[in-house]
Amino acid sequence: MEPELVDLVVVGLGVGGEEVAGQLAKAGLSVVGIERDLVGGECPYWGCVPSKMMIRAANTLAEAHRVHEFAGSARVSPDWAPVAERIRAEATDTWDDQVAVERFVNQGGRFIRGSGRLDGPGRVRVNDQVFQARHGIVLSTGTRPFAPPIDGLADTPYWTNHQAIEVERLPESLLVLGGGAIGLELTQVFARFGVRVTVVEALDRILATEEPESSEVVAAALRADGVDINTGVIADRVDHDGQQFTLRANDVRYTADQLLVVTGRRAHLDELGLDTVGVRADQRFLPVDDRLRVTEGIWAVGDVTGAGAFTHVATYQAGIVVADLLDRVRRSEAGAALDGTGAALDDTVPRADYRALPRVTFTDPEVGGVGLTESQARQQGINVQVGSVPLGSSARGWIHRADGLIKLVADADRGVLVGGTSIGPAGGEVLSGLAVAVHAAVPLAELRDMIYAYPTFYRAISDALRDLG
Ligand SMILES: Cc1cc2nc3c(=O)[nH]c(=O)nc-3n(C[C@H](O)[C@H](O)[C@H](O)COP(=O)(O)OP(=O)(O)OC[C@H]3O[C@@H](n4cnc5c(N)ncnc54)[C@H](O)[C@@H]3O)c2cc1C
DSSP: OOOEEEEEEEEOOBHHHHHHHHHHHHTTOOEEEEESSOTBOHHHHHSHHHHHHHHHHHHHHHHHHTHHHHSSOOOOOOOSHHHHHHIIIIISTTTOOHHHHHHHHHTTOEEEESOEEEOSTTEEEETTEEEEEEEEEEEOOOOEEOOOOOBTGGGSOOBOHHHHHHOSSOOSEEEEEOOSHHHHHHHHHHHHTTOEEEEEOSSSSSSTTSOHHHHHHHHHHHHHTTOEEEOSOOOOEEEEOSSOEEEEETTEEEEESEEEEOSOEEOOGGGTTGGGGTOOSSSSSOOOOTTOEEETTEEEOGGGGTSOSSHHHHHHHHHHHHHHHHHHHHHHHTTOOBOTTSOBOOTTSOOOOOTTOEEEEOSSSEEEEEEOOHHHHHHTTOOEEEEEEEGGGSHHHHHHTOOOEEEEEEETTTTEEEEEEEEETTHHHHHHHHHHHHHTTOBHHHHHHSOOOTTOSTTHHHHHHHHHO
């Protein structure tokens, strides 16, 4: 079959691919966007947006339960129906992407529903069509939930994040396998709606990628919500008897009506035809350079790159790819020289820099983290200084009766912050100041000289700076 010549082919229209494809179509390129499921990907349909709707609902319940502490009394009767309805109607259009498809087409893109696969240099095959991309191919195929190879698990009707987000009637009890950010956010939501939740985590603490203090605060908050947290537990068998799940770890058995498996996600590189362009498919993620180039004429964005499974990473990377591709198009149209890899020789195109990568776990309290944790900084041989204060020691934290913490990780030699954690009712928002400080390497002296509004949560940063010494 004769391939059809186009400017660009984008395989996978999740947050990352949709952004690249839409921007470049709007810029006038002929762009083919291929998506096998829903345009928008995980974030709007089974990820960030609906989970945050659930969290918003669960947190209103928690606040209502605090009325007796501050303001009299209130009777609270949780009801999942409005949450499920809001997710169906407002977040996902009943898991229909027509609006997103139309948005892309209105930007000038050509949409194809199907699974795209590389078919040699510059070529992508989808359904019964083959496209030859004049300027490039972008792989933005994301990840899928990963379930560990535990005996029996694959034969049970366990939930991934998809079923957890789509649920209309809550189970009475839930086992959550995996104590990372996604699992803990959902754990707290369901617990606050009255589900008996048990968390089973193989590592010795939940939220293991964040500071140990973050794990402690979140574990305490979840226990206060009635969650049973079990760490250092290696599950060795899962069974389902038609009614209940049983998870075994050595001699211990955990049972519940439902099992949610949230033990990470995997890119499925073997499906992409990478061998046809000389790229190994037996890797965990697609290796990219700092302009997201995989190899000549191929870029990757989003979760598939392994740079951080966040929507803000996907959109950040998308911006770089758009700039790089537009630069390449401009140069090739001008007949300008290309370098050895065929990529444009332009240093004005930004390079990806993850030093100040922000992460937020939207539990209550929220856990914001940016840059390096203390142990990561020590592993890098940095001359580390640490300052931390409990949020309750700040005026606002005390007034609010809030649990939380500010922790700063500084490079004493350079006199700058290399990492920070803000835990509290608005931990994700308070993080913004720390992210600026890490990103711009603001001198500690400048941070100490600033005026911090009283009585805000973020004012606790000035106390933590004092604790740095
Ligand atoms: C429960 C949950 C909560 C989350 N909350 C947050 C949050 O609060 N903040 C945050 O920043 N991030 C959050 N995330 C992560 C966020 O959803 C991802 O980082 C983001 O969706 C990544 O975008 P992506 O474009 O790389 O991949 P995806 O969104 O996974 O999109 C990839 C797309 O490619 C398609 N595809 C794959 N292979 C092919 C193929 N061969 N041909 C055609 N199409 C293909 C898939 O169908 C999919 O639509 C959350 C994730 C989950 C699961």
